[in-house]
Amino acid sequence: MRDFLWKLIIIATAVVLPIYYFIDENPFDTASFLSLKEKEMVAWQRARMQINPGRTNHMKTFKDMQKNSEPLENVNSHILLGASPTVKKLLTIGISSVQRPQGSYLLDTLQSLFFASSLSEQKYFTVLVHLADPDPNWLDQMISNISTLFQPYVQARQLVVINTPLKSYLPLKNLKKNFNDTPTHVTFRSKQNMDYAFLMNFATNYSDYFLMIEDDVKCAPGFVSQIATILSAWERKAWVTLEFSRLGFIGKLFHARDLPCFVRFLLLFYQEMPCDYLLSHFRDLLMQKKPIQFFPSLFQHMGNYSSFEGQLNSLTDKEFEGNNIGPPGNPAATIHTSLNVTNASVLMNAYSLDKNFFYIKEAKAGSHLTVVLDIPATVFRVQVLTGSELKEENQVKEGQVELGYDSTNRINDCDDYILLGLLVNGILDKQVLSEESGKKVKCVRLLVTAALPSGLIVRHINLWIK
Template identity: 75%
Template sequence: MKDFLWLFIVIATVMVFPICFFIRENPFDTTSFLSLEEKEMVAWQRARMQIIPGRTNHLETFKNMQKKLELLKNINTQILIGAPPLKKKLLTIGISSVQHSSGSYLLDTVQSLFVASSSSERKHFIVLVHLADPDPKWLGQMISNISTLFKPYIQARQLVVINTPLKNYLLLKDLKKNFHDTPAYVTFHFKQNMDYAFLMNFATNLSDYFLMIEDDVTCAPGFVTQIATAVSAWRNKPWLTLNFSPLGFTGKLFRTRDLPCLVHFLFLFYQKMPCVYLLTHFHDLLMEPAPIQFFPSLFQHMTNYSFFDSKFNSLKGKEIEENDPGSPSNPAASIYTNLKVANDSVLMNAYSLDKNFFYTKSAEAGSHLTVVLDVPAKVFQVQVLTGSHLKSKNQLEEGQVELGYDATNRVNDCDDYILLGLLENGTLNKQVLSDESGKKVKCVRLLVTATPPSGIIVRHINLWIK
């Protein structure tokens, strides 16, 4: 027993001594607000992740945080249009916009957000627009346009427009240039860091999640459900940022509880680099996993013209996939259901690629029809069609489609399901977001959520796989 105790002490000493030595030899500032535990955490980060000193030098300026926090207490962000929701929402979609010499797409972006979402989806989010240009003429014109074009959404408390007076901004003089950046370029991006910080600061208590997009994007249909599905799938996993677009600051999702820390970080280092690069260092600082990237992108730039640089560049990349995915794949599978199968109906017709269909005379809430693939696959699109093709009768009006994953090799079911989307007018046609891990789908389940007044026709359950 004594030998074991001595062995434990030796191992502990070997592990702790290098960290303590690292802290003594590399002090941030013994008079700063960082506690010993915090210094140890940073030491662990640098020792374990082997981050080069240049990437963590910004930690030395953390002694300025208390002074910067005073700025946040005196922010005078004003509501120009609308009012915050009466109850906390699932999602706040944030946009910060200034005028551009080559034109503005802000109104088109806001329009796309509402058009690409259903009435039921719109109940779960609020659009927050930060008009961040101090020009009173531009502000007046944008206020007038937004008030006229989006009046129903404003009245429904689904759209709020804010502005932060220029006096709240930190100095934008004598800014440090990086590489061969022009002074105007530096000023634009460093002011943008504060624009985003003011926007996020206002959004902190409006919802559970915050989605940042830029002011020149169009949205994939059903993007809200797609994001909710991804959040559900990652609910028990560690993440700081979920990426729903690979470009710029568009499509970055955060928990609102993390926003105050990110706001402080942007204010501390607004003069260091553009926000998209600061986000990488923010992950390093908190020792959080790298952002999780989902494909395909839910947001597409409306143009490949760079507003600020006044030149064309490759902004689009691999964005939203084409609307036509080709013919469905429907790999080999079995079908299971607790629906009452009509005497003259064949269950497998629901999954066939011909004109046959499956019919059930009655259904109850909780009933299901589940396709179980013989071999799990990377499914990238799902289509479910119910009801008569000619008369639109016998549709399943209240139902949903779920994707199943299996870790226990169950024969006729899966042990983990996530929501893909709700049926609308008896149909669903959605792309399936997938992260870089490429998790494979084993089950596709059509679930009845409310007892229908009559029988149901399931014409097609179509799958596209990679």
């Protein structure tokens, strides 16, 4: 009995002392970002993490922090350029940037972002840039450059630039030294955590979703539509973050409603570890056990020098396809259709890689042409070309392309289809994002949604697979 009591005392001491130590060492001040209750709650969880770091998925009380869905009010972030959108958008794209000894990549990133999105896509997002360096000369220069180069986007309220004064930041002296980092690097990454937190705090009410990228990336063409397609497919699934790049904090997508909780989490543990490590713990606390990553990546790191002291950093994402993806490699397949076709060999012309094409005199609304792969595959790009190449006749004016998956072993069809995209001027050419552990594509279906009394030409259905 005496041994048991001693064990109980030791365990209680191991749990309780770290809590009081944590609160005592992190009192913030009267302008604290967190209530005492929230600090006690997460300090308790932190103590449990130190005792048994493998059981972070049992930290249920952390969810109470989600009840506070309001942005922080005592942060003095303010707009330097542009104006907040008047209508809530689908997406806010957030970028935080500081001065770099070797020169800034921010302007190139903004140019890539807007050039990679069509005019119709730009209606659905706002770009929010946090210039997080206190140097007034650098701020003035960056505001001048952005205003000159991106004036139409600023005037359209599609681009907003903000800054947060240093007085809003938590202490950056006498920080904890973790991961064998130098004191200078600990200060850098601790401030970076707050840079990101203040950016997200400002973005909370701008949109339904928030996408974090960095200030030195290249964006894949059509990335907004790709993300919208994934959001549609994941609308009824539970997730904390969706990842569209493997690197660092690039391409991480959040529900905007989760931002206040994550902001508080970043500020509470700002000096503990880098932001991408904190995101992993945050995701775990909210019961998402592993990253949900999609491939190919939509963003590529393009800078050669880090924002930390100009150190060389040529890291690239190997899953970023870019534009150099080679020719299509249509795998073995059969084609099935509801069109009135008598010659199956002619039908296969739609899927051939030569110059042959498929033509039929009439196509009714609801008609389909479906490619069924012999072996389901990971398809990362689909291209459907309809109509005469020279005269632009016999195009599918109104139609869509769908991807099919099969869990019941059907022979000539699939039991689950999702929309890939609509044809524009008779053409669809899109990347297909897939999870690392996701289902493989078995069917690609061209669906005609309005009658074509003058006939239909399908020049090519091209697939790229891994």
